Amino acid sequence: MGDSKTTAQTQPVNGKNAEKTKKPIWKRWWFWVIVVIAVAAIGGQGMKSTGDQSSAPTTVSQQTTSQQQTTTQNDAPSQTAAPSQSAQQPQQSAEPSVPAEYQSALKQADTYANVMHMSKAGLLAQLTSEYGGQFSQEAAQYAADNVQTDWNANALAKAKIYQKDMAMSPNAIHDQLTSEYGDKFTQSEADYAIQHLND
Template sequence: MKKSLIGMSLVATLMLAGCGTSSTSSPSDKAAEKSETPANNEAKQQDDGVSTEFKSALKKAESYATSMHMSKAGVFDQLTSEYGEKFPLEAAQYAIDNVKADWNANALEKAKSYQESMSMSKEAVRDQLTSEHGEKFTPEEAEYAIQNLGN
């Protein structure tokens, strides 16, 4: 019995030494260290098959959509811009495909902002909402905003 325990201890020590860890830590310490490594944390985050970068792009997209009331195209451009977030196209597309946003409500909020702060006419607001140099909302989203904008 003593021989087998000594042999098992020696094997465990050699296995730990082979992993690049000191043999003075207990196996439970090693397990705790292993579970806290960046590689393992990344593996945990990727268990659902979505990379950390894609998740980050989605989080940014949600922020732009909810706090800044941006359009889908505007969010995508911000995510991929060399002057913005610089996400790869695939990560930005994942974010756009998965963001939970009410684009009509965003268009309406932008329309209200233009009307109140800049005293713009409804037609000027519509142009600003749909402009490729402006907000980049779809014509349908802009129409919803104009129809629901107060008098």
């Protein structure tokens, strides 16, 4: 009897010991603590790497934005300089107007040259004469240089007048055309008039 009791009492003890030794590791509380810590560590590293990657484009975009701002600032002076240059163009293209005296001298010169058939030297003398236009030498020279006329044609017109109205000979006409006290045409202009006198 004593042996059977001893056996009965020892069997549960042995059963508990067997359960303790046969309990799987995943049912152990310290195993799950380790798993949670490992998962937390892995997740933290993933978040850190993701954060680093997400911060990289931001840095690039910031650099791109700063470069664009720098380019815009560098381009700004050239854009602002264009209006100032265009504003200066009218001032540069604007030429001083011809003085009224010069315009009046040119108008009289046109009458003397194309109506009265004067020579260039005779026109200058008439414009500056105290009995004529009384213009300044500068205004008279401007008028003589800018009047639109044909000096050879003027000499020929004068020669025809002398021949028709005064019955002068070609030699006398030539002398009258070139005389300092006459019409003051050049020798070549007087020669042209005599050559074409009878045309």
